[in-house]
Structures are given as structure tokens and as C-alpha cells.
Amino acid sequence: MPMDPSYFADMEAKIPRGKVRTRFAPSPTGYMHVGNLRTALYTWLIARNQGGTFILRIEDTDQGRLVEGATDVIYRTMAECGLTHDEGPDVGGPVAPYIQSQRRDTYGKYAQALVEKGCAYYCFCEKAESQEEDFQRREDPCRSLSAEEVQARLDAGTPYVIRQKIPLEGSTTFHDAIFGDITVENSTLDDQILLKSDGLPTYNFANVIDDHLMGITHVVRGSEYLSSAPKYDLLYQSFGWDVPTYVHCSPVMRDQHNKMSKRRGDPSYEDLKAQGYLTEAILNYVALLGWSPRGERAEQEVFSLQELAEVFDTGGISKSPAIFDIEKLTHFNALYLRAMTPEAFHAAAEPYIRKTATNPDLDTRAIAGLLQARCEKLTEIPEKVDFFDALPEYGLELFTNKKSKTNSEVSRAMLEAAIPALEALPAWDQDSIHDCLIALAEQLAVKNATLMWPVRIAAAGRTVTPGGAVEICRILGREETLRRLRLGLEKLTV
Ligand code: GLU
Numbered sequence: 174m175p176m177d178p179s180y181f182a183d184m185e186a187k188i189p190r191g192k193v194r195t196r197f198a199p200s201p202t203g204y205m206h207v208g209n210l211r212t213a214l215y216t217w218l219i220a221r222n223q224g225g226t227f228i229l230r231i232e233d234t235d236q237g238r239l240v241e242g243a244t245d246v247i248y249r250t251m252a253e254c255g256l257t258h259d260e261g262p263d264v265g266g267p268v269a270p271y272i273q274s275q276r277r278d279t280y281g282k283y284a285q286a287l288v289e290k291g292c293a294y295y296c297f298c299e300k301a302e303s304q305e306e307d308f309q310r311r312e313d314p315c316r317s318l319s320a321e322e323v324q325a326r327l328d329a330g331t332p333y334v335i336r337q338k339i340p341l342e343g344s345t346t347f348h349d350a351i352f353g354d355i356t357v358e359n360s361t362l363d364d365q366i367l368l369k370s371d372g373l374p375t376y377n378f379a380n381v382i383d384d385h386l387m388g389i390t391h392v393v394r395g396s397e398y399l400s401s402a403p404k405y406d407l408l409y410q411s412f413g414w415d416v417p418t419y420v421h422c423s424p425v426m427r428d429q430h431n432k433m434s435k436r437r438g439d440p441s442y443e444d445l446k447a448q449g450y451l452t453e454a455i456l457n458y459v460a461l462l463g464w465s466p467r468g469e470r471a472e473q474e475v476f477s478l479q480e481l482a483e484v485f486d487t488g489g490i491s492k493s494p495a496i497f498d499i500e501k502l503t504h505f506n507a508l509y510l511r512a513m514t515p516e517a518f519h520a521a522a523e524p525y526i527r528k529t530a531t532n533p534d535l536d537t538r539a540i541a542g543l544l545q546a547r548c549e550k551l552t553e554i555p556e557k558v559d560f561f562d563a564l565p566e567y568g569l570e571l572f573t574n575k576k577s578k579t580n581s582e583v584s585r586a587m588l589e590a591a592i593p594a595l596e597a598l599p600a601w602d603q604d605s606i607h608d609c610l611i612a613l614a615e616q617l618a619v620k621n622a623t624l625m626w627p628v629r630i631a632a633a634g635r636t637v638t639p640g641g642a643v644e645i646c647r648i649l650g651r652e653e654t655l656r657r658l659r660l661g662l663e664k665l666t667v
Contacts, residue, residue, distance in 0.1 A: 176286050184279070188388040189267055193225025195391045197251075197258075198380065200232045201243030204441040205250045207433055207497055208395060208425040211459045215422065216393040217256045218460075218485035228387060229261030231272045232380075234373045250442050253452050255478050260387075268387045273379050280374035283382050283412075284335045284367050292411035293367055295323050295333045313364060335368040337378075337404060345403040349419040350487045352396075357403045365404055377401055381408045389417050391487075396421040420487050423494045425462055433497055445502070449552030451521070453477070454506040460485075462495040475508060507549040518545045525551045529559035539648050543640035557639050561648065564657050565634040569664060574636075577626035578619070584627035585665040590617060591628050592658050601651045607643045631661025 197213040199205070205213075220227035229251065231244055244262075251258065260266025270276055287293035296315040316338065318326075327333070339362045346356040367378035374382070384392055399421045409416045424432045433439040440448065445455050460481050466473055467489050476484070510518065519541040526537050526544075540558055548554060559565075572584035579587070594613050598605050614624040629642035632654055638645060646654040 176282060176289065180282060181286065184386055187268055188386060189226070190388055193220055193223035193390050194228060194388045195220040195225060195393060196228040196230050196384070196387060196389050197256075198230040198232050198383075198394075199247050200235065200376075201240060201247065203240035203243040204246055204435060204443060206435055206439070206441050207445075207459060207462070210250065210254070210442050210455075211425060211462055212393055212395065212422060213251065213256055214254070214456060214460055214481075215420070215464065215485070215487075215490070216391075218482055219391050219393065219420070219487065220259075221482035222485050225390070226259045227257070228266065228389070229258040229271065230383060230387070231262055232376060234273045234376065234379055236274075236371070236373065246443065253446075254442075254456055255452075273383065274373070276379075276383070277373060279386070280368060280379055280382055281372060284374070284378065287337075287367070287408075287411055288335060290411055292338050292408075293335050294318070294338050294364075295327070296336045296364075296366075297326050297331050297333050299332075316364070332370045334366045334370050336364040337367055337408065339364050339404065339407060345406055347402050347406040347416065347419065349399065349402070349421050350391075351421055351423075351490050351492055352399065355399070355402070359403075359407075362404055362407075365401075377404065378408070381405050384417055385409070385412070385414050391418045391420055393420040393422065396423050420490065422463055422490060423492060426494045426496045428496065439497070440499075447552075449525075449550030450502060450506050451509050451551075454502065454509040456481075457509070458502045458505045462497065463491050463493075464489045465491070475505075475512075503549050510548060510551075511546060513545070515542060515545065522551060522554055525554035526558055528555040530561040532562055534650065535561055536648055539644070540639075543644055543648075547639045560633045560635060560638070564660070567630070567634040571630045571634075571636055572627050572661075572665065574626050577622035579623055579626045581665055583619075583623060584630070585662065587617075587619070587624045587627045588631060588658055588662040588665065591624065592655060592662065595646070595651070595658070596655060598651070601647065603643060603647050606646050610643065627661065628658065631658045 195216045197216045199209060199213070217227050219225070229247075231247070233239060248263065258264065260268070260271065262271045284293060288295065294316055295318070296313060298313065298315060313336070315336075340359045342359060344356050344358050345362070346354055348354050365377050366375050368374055380392075383389075402419060402421070406416055427433045427437065427439050431437070435441060442455065446452065456478060457476055460476060461474070464485070465471070466476075466484050467486070470484050510521075513521065515538075519538050522541045522544055523537050526540050530537070530540060540561065544554060544557065548557065569581055573580045590613055591610065594609050595606070598609055610624055610628065611621060614621045617624065625642040629638060629645060630636065632642060632645045632649060634657075640648075649657070
């Protein structure tokens with residue numbers, strides 16, 4: 174039965190036009206890998222740079238791969254990253270629904286329309302999906318079934334798929350913003366399935382229908398889709414539709430030869446967060462994985478999302494694969510941690526400080542102040558500050574330090590002098606402790622370090638600490654400091 178043309182006219186009438194419209198179209202797999210996050214970011218940046226509209230579309234037609242709660246990961250990640258969408262399943266929009274499984278009827282109608290145009294055909298051959306690869310499409314007997322034969326099989330309830338009828342001859346040329354013009358011989362393209370036997374479309378069909386019906390102007394996706402692009406172009410041609418601008422991005426690699434992969438343990442966005450990386454640093458680094466600023470900003474490395482939206486252009490996207498370098502990300506993270514206001518850093522660091530420095534009397538702001546310039550990741554914090562809660566076991570050898578000119582004997586003399594001096598201090602604040610110890614070093618005619626080293630070792634029980642002796646004593650408080658210094662002295666005396 175021929176399709177009602179008014180259905181298609183109504184669908185065309187709904188398509189928003191005149192503005193840049195981009196979409197991020199993830200399949201709900203349960204995590205956002207780095208390549209996906211980069212696609213989302215670039216897609217969002219193109220829309221924002223052009224004052225356009227950014228759409229979130231959920232591609233869930235592969236029902237076998239659905240993962241419970243997976244769309245929540247997508248929403249959460251996008252929201253955390255500030256990649257706000259203007260249209261999508263949760264916010265609606267003029268071309269709803271934005272979840273492919275809810276658009277099933279639409280795909281069926283367009284597939285039938287293609288059959289009527291002679292650009293697709295019903296295929297009744299029973300094949301397992303695994304056989305699909307080896308099947309010689311050109312020899313598919315269904316390609317040339319008469320309309321009556323098709324109808325008879327449909328009436329008999331024979332299961333079917335609908336396949337694209339690729340022209341046997343000629344070539345197809347498509348344009349990609351990154352890779353330029355690409356031409357392929359039609360004879361190398363397969364009659365891919367458009368509609369599966371369960372009535373749901375394949376990705377290969379759904380993306381074309383939805384990108385058209387949603388008025389998408391720029392399609393940003395991984396370069397693994399380049400080889401399918403000629404088939405998509407043929408579909409656009411069959412319908413007489415304009416082809417959107419393709420922006421195929423080269424993969425993000427774990428090394429020279431391998432793509433990043435969750436299965437091999439490469440981190441997703443959520444993993445990176447859990448490893449102590451800041452969202453802003455992740456986004457900044459991911460933006461530069463395969464894109465570089467040009468012109469005046471060519472040397473700039475640190476970009477806020479807002480700045481990226483101002484300068485992003487597809488001309489800066491590279492054809493070469495990018496290698497994900499965790500050290501580089503760590504470098505960005507440290508830059509971002511250092512650039513935070515002390516308040517913001519304290520807010521971010523406090524939960525980590527509290528994992529090991531649990532004593533409620535401890536001043537977490539002061540501890541955060543010591544850490545800000547000294548950590549690259551928030552997750553380093555707990556082990557750096559655990560000595561505030563409990564003095565670790567430590568050996569006497571820690572008191573010996575060449576550079577500070579200390580050994581056990583010197584250290585004992587220093588602590589013997591420092592304890593009464595600190596006991597006598599009228600106020601326990603940074604300046605008083607500092608001035609007292611500096612004056613004492615002078616009085617004892619030793620280098621400041623000769624006095625500070627044993628005080629810090631006795632106070633912290635370790636050689637590497639965030640902050641020096643003065644800061645640590647001030648945070649520990651007078652009573653606890655003196656208790657620890659006396660313990661140190663006892664150790665040195667026996
Ligand atoms: N659902 C596809 C994916 O997750 C999207 C590809 C595209 O953006 O067209 O890979």
C-alpha cells in the first residue's frame with residue numbers, strides 16, 4: 174500500500190531550519206569513554222560557537238546492548254561537564270521524541286518509502302547476523318523479487334529485513350570537513366540492512382533519518398563511521414535530502430597502535446573523576462586531544478569551556494589519531510588545582526582531607542592551604558595528611574639529614590631547646606611559632622634548617638610533608654605538638 178505523502182510533508186514541516194544544529198548521539202553503554210566525551214564536547218562547541226542548538230539523542234536501537242542505568246551516566250556526565258543540551262529526551266523539543274526506540278514507526282515508514290522508490294528492498298533470506306559479513310549482496314535473490322512475490326511473502330508472515338539497494342555501478346563521493354572529498358566505487362558497498370526483523374532500524378539507517386528529521390547541520394562522530402558515509406550519502410540522495418556537514422574525528426588511542434578501550438582498563442570519564450581529576454581539567458585536556466587552537470591563541474593551553482566555545486573551529490581538528498597521555502592530564506589537573514581560589518580548593522579538598530585527618534579540631538582550611546600548591550590530584554591528599562591524626566611509627570634515622578646538618582645528637586639538642594621555647598610562647602599562631610624558632614636558631618648559632626628539620630620530623634614522623642615545621646606545629650596545636658616533640662626527644666635519648 175503506497176504511503177500517505179502528507180505524513181512525510183508534515184515531518185518535513187517540523188524540521189527547524191536556519192540555524193546550526195548539532196547532536197550528540199550516544200548509545201547507552203553504561204560509561205562515557207574519553208573518545209565519546211570528546212565527541213560530545215566538539216559537538217557542543219560547534220553549536221555554541223555558532224549560536225546554534227545542541228541536541229542530545231539516545232541511540233538505543235541495539236536492544237541487545239542495552240545497559241541498565243546507562244542513560245543516567247550520560248545525563249550526569251553531560252551536566253557535570255556543563256555540556257547543556259537545548260533539546261533532548263528530558264527537556265523535549267520540536268522534533269521529539271529524542272530516544273530512537275520511541276521513533277520506531279517513523280523508521281518503518283521511511284524504509285517503506287525507500288522500497289517504493291526502488292532504493293531498498295525486502296529481504297526474506299534467513300541469516301544469522303554473523304553470516305551477514307560473508308553474504309554476497311549482489312547475489313541476493315530478494316533484490317529482484319517482483320512486487321507480487323514480496324506481497325505474497327509478507328501476507329504469509331515471512332520474517333524480513335529491509336536492505337539498501339546500492340547501485341551496482343558508478344561511484345559515490347562525499348565530503349568530510351576534516352578528510353576532504355572521498356570517493357568510493359559503489360561495487361565495494363554492501364546492501365546494508367536498514368530495518369531489522371524486529372522492526373527496529375539499524376544505526377546505519379536511523380542516523381540518517383534522525384539527522385534529517387532533526388535538522389542536524391553538522392554530524393560529528395568517530396572516524397570509524399567514515400567507511401559507511403558513502404552509504405549514508407546514497408540514502409540522502411535517494412530521499413532527495415541535503416547532506417549535513419560531516420566532521421569525522423580520528424580516534425583517541427592508548428598508544429601508537431591501539432585505541433583506548435574500557436576492556437583493556439583504559440579510564441572512562443567517571444574513572445578519571447574517581448582518580449582525582451577535575452572535570453574542568455579533563456575537558457581542557459580532552460579538547461586538545463585532536464584539536465589545536467589557531468591564530469592568536471595557537472600557543473594557549475589552558476582554556477575554560479567558555480573560551481573553547483569562543484575559539485573552537487573544525488579547521489583545528491587533526492586527521493591524525495591522538496594519544497591519551499595521563500601524565501599530560503595530570504599536568505593540566507595540577508594547573509587547575511593551583512588556579513582555584515583557596516575557598517574552592519578547600520571545598521574540593523576537604524572530603525579527601527577528612528578521609529584520614531578526621532580529628533574535628535584540625536583546621537582543614539589551613540591543611541588545604543598547604544596542599545594546594547603541592548598536589549596534582551585530589552586523591553593524593555589522604556596519604557599526605559594522615560599524620561595529622563596519628564603520629565606514624567618512625568625510625569631514628571629520619572633525624573639525620575645532611576643538607577640540614579642534623580644527626581641524632583644534633584636533633585636531640587635542638588628538641589631540648591625547642592620544647593621549652595614553644596612551651597613558653599604566649600600565643601600559638603603562625604607568626605609566633607615562626608619567630609620563636611628563628612630566634613632560637615640564631616641564639617643556638619645554627620642554620621634555621623638544623624632546628625626546623627628535627628622539629629618537623631618529630632611533629633610529623635616522616636620526611637615528606639605538605640608544609641614545613643611551623644605550619645605543621647600550628648595545625649597540630651600546642652598540646653599535640655609538644656607531646657610529639659617530647660616523644661621525639663625520648664626516642665633520641667634512649
Ligand atoms: N550511537 C553512535 C555511537 O555511539 C553515534 C554515532 C554518531 O554520532 O552518528 O557511536
